Amino acid sequence: MKRLLILGTATAAFAIVLAGCAGAASDPAQKPELVIWTDATREAPARAYAEAVADDVDVTVELKDNFVSDIALANRADEGWPDLLFTPNPNDIAQFRDPANGFAQPLGDLITNDVLEGYGSANVSCEFDGQTWCLKNDLAQSVLWYDTVIFEELGLEPPSTFDEFATVADELNAAGYLSGAIGSTVLQYGFLNSSGCTFSDVDPADNSIEIDASARECVRVSETLQPLIDSGAFDTRSPFDAEFIAEVGQQGKVAMQIGGSWWGDVLFAPAENWAVPPGRFAAAEMPIWDGNDVAYSGQFGGGIWVLSSHSEYKDEAAAALEYFISDPSVIEESPTIPAYEPALAIWQEKAAASDFLAENPTDVFAVQAQRLQPAAQAVLFDIQGAALSEMTASVQAGESLQAGIEKFAISATQLAEEAGYSVE
Known part of the structure; x- marks a missing residue:
């Protein structure tokens, strides 16, 4: 029926x-x-x-x-x-x-x-x-969050490409601001998945997954982000880390952050978290990676x-x-x-009634909802755990991002094969 x-x-x-x-x-x-x-x-x-x-x-x-x-x-x-x-x-x-x-x-x-x-x-x-x-049920697509006051003061616009993202991050760093925290799942969902480096793209025809740390989709992430890590434009801690919140988030030092669409109400606004003053933060569409046709989002849950x-x-x-x-x-x-698009109109009224964000984010959220990375599929192993324990932990220990991606690939390969996938 x-x-x-x-x-x-x-x-x-x-x-x-x-x-x-x-x-x-x-x-x-x-x-x-x-x-x-x-x-x-x-x-x-x-x-x-x-x-x-x-x-x-x-x-x-x-x-x-x-x-x-x-x-x-x-x-x-x-x-x-x-x-x-x-x-x-x-x-x-x-x-x-x-x-x-x-x-x-x-x-x-x-x-x-x-x-x-x-x-x-x-x-x-x-x-x-x-x-x-x-x-x-609900969306957790990545978007580009930015501080509208800082961007206006410095004469900046939200970047539309990741090359522009790197340039803006350098300018923000020179002015004393960070372009986000990349610990926790930010590297995986905000950067790798948006690029297409997922290690979870299953081909149902033969139950295979392509895992290749040297693929263009992976290397362009490390090549873009490593100089920003080295210069201190990023903080390698989690945006939810208590010390990061006290030392950085609550001090108004973050001018740009790639993160989940739900972060506004959960991370940025609450007094116990970043405590961002109302009317400062806004959401922009994800930047696009050079060579991609779509500015994909990763998913921070949902x-x-x-x-x-x-x-x-x-x-x-x-x-x-x-x-x-x-x-x-x-x-x-x-x-x-x-996640159901007809229901967004109802949620939009709720968002419009809030005075926390500088702009109503519904249009941005709706656009990125249709740009979810299709290569980031559900798999029979803990892909997030592998990314955290190998890639994120390596970067936080001072190793290069590419070395971390390679460790992530090795772990993902082992877990995939144990789960019954063939790895290409």
């Missing part, structure tokens, strides 16, 4: 359906029962949905914090799966769609093409081998909804999924940017 997506109440989203392909067989006389797993952030809308559809569906909401492990436990017990789950870790879908796991249900027969097309390319990380395996292949009530689970990605009551209260 397929349904029309309605931006409205939960009861409307559930009730209005179109007859189509039949879902899992169930007793029509029995009241449907759904189990939804979620994290604490999504608990409130899940419980609100359960209350709204209580006359038609019995919904049980359960909080979890390790979805891969809990699904593995259910698989071993051959029972106890949820009908629908939200995980904040988009890489989890690699496990759930893997035939050895079997949890994820392809959504092509359950979600209308109108809904899928409403994402544009923002749902690319949920698509694999011609199937849509999940729906993205949660996903996954429907269970074991569900007896797949249509009801799909109705709940559509509610969570689109209902105004959910979007208005969401701390993050919706």
